[in-house]
Ligand SMILES: [Fe+2]
């Protein structure tokens with residue numbers, strides 16, 4: 424099966440899943456770089472953990488949008504070209520999200536704006552006062568243990584993430 428038909432099939436499957444408000448990771452894979460698909464540090468296992476952590480943080484962060492957090496988790500590292508220095512992979516993921524809204528997933532304009540902000544800036548090391556973006560970035564940083572890096576309070580934006588850090 425060629426790349427074009429596999430993308431068409433992924434789009435059809437994604438439409439079905441996004442109608443249920445769920446983003447299926449398998450359907451995102453055709454849009455990921457070859458490196459991202461196979462990376463132990465930044466690949467699908469990491470996306471899945473960020474989604475799980477993000478879902479927990481959302482439940483403890485009133486006002487944060489669970490759909491945006493779920494989309495962020497699944498898309499944020501899909502455009503990496505390496506596990507090393509790749510400062511623009513978040514901005515490439517934001518470009519992908521803008522391209523795929525309406526085919527890969529559904530989102531309102533406000534959700535898409537938040538998603539693009541969260542994706543685009545997630546590798547820049549900032550904190551955020553916007554609750555949905557804050558949960559996205561914290562969920563990613565709380566999985567830093569896989570790289571042998573202990574997450575620190577100072578780099579977390581939400582009280583839910585700081586509580587979780589103290590609990591482990
Ligand atoms: Fe990243």
Ligand SMILES: [Fe+2]
Nearest residue numbers: 469499500563
């Ligand atoms: Fe990540």
